[in-house]
Amino acid sequence: MDQPDPKNGAGLILSATEPIRSFLALASGDRHLSEELREIATDLRSKNTVPYRLLRALWTGSDPSTRPDLLGLCSGSDFVFTSPKPREKTEELKLRLLKLREIAERKEYAELVKDITPKKQVEEPFSSYKDQLGFGLHVGLTMFTGYLVGYASFRALFNRNPALSAAGGILGLVLAMLVETLLFIIKTSKDDQIQSSKSFTQSSASFTPTTKKNQ
Structure with a gap:
């Protein structure tokens, strides 16, 4: 042994x-x-x-x-257990904790000033009747133009066949509607990005988080 x-x-x-x-x-x-x-x-x-x-x-x-x-x-003796050493924080963990602390401070600040800070007005598309009417007329005109172009194109291609000419008009109408939808999505996305950028700039300017040194 x-x-x-x-x-x-x-x-x-x-x-x-x-x-x-x-x-x-x-x-x-x-x-x-x-x-x-x-x-x-x-x-x-x-x-x-x-x-x-x-x-x-x-x-x-x-x-x-x-x-x-x-x-x-x-006999009569007890076991004595020692506590493990505290885990040392790595630099990566310290940076992550610092970011989490800053986020928590921003949330606390926003919660404190929510009653005195004026609410941001969100500009919604077509918020007025004028915008709605203008957009409706624009879409209707575009679809009508697409129908005429498709109708005339198919009529010239298929020897004035009424059925095919009507099908061409419907196809042109659908394509015009798809183009309008795509343009509307692009415009709305761009407006949202501009609004988000403005909101982020204002919040950054109104609040500067305090960084505490690690003890």
Whole structure:
């Protein structure tokens, strides 16, 4: 069986009881032990905890005729658990925590001033009857123009066939409607981007987050 290393005090920790202290007092003067082990025994006498590896090393090297039973020696002793070292924060984690703190501060600031800050008016498309009427006339004119162009094109291509001419007109109407829809989507998206950019600029100018130094 391998002998425990006297210099290695890691592992199981026991609370020092009276039987253990008495054994350490005897071990500090035991000639069967090396000088190093006697110094360890002397040092452990004044402590409240004893590493089991060192205690077993002292017990193994002591005089078998005078040493107590190992089980009886450890009887009544409690296990002592040490707390792990706190985890060190990496630079990446510190930066992330800093950003989260800034976001939280902005939310707190917005919550504090929401009652005194005037609400932003969102400009909705076609908010007036004039805009609605103008857009409706524009779409109607575009669809009518598309119908005429499609009708005339198919009539010229298919020898004035009424059915195919009507189909061409319907096709031109649908294409004109799709073009108007696409233009409307592009215009609405551009307006939303401009509005968002203005809102972000105003909020950045009205609030400057305070950065606290890490303790």
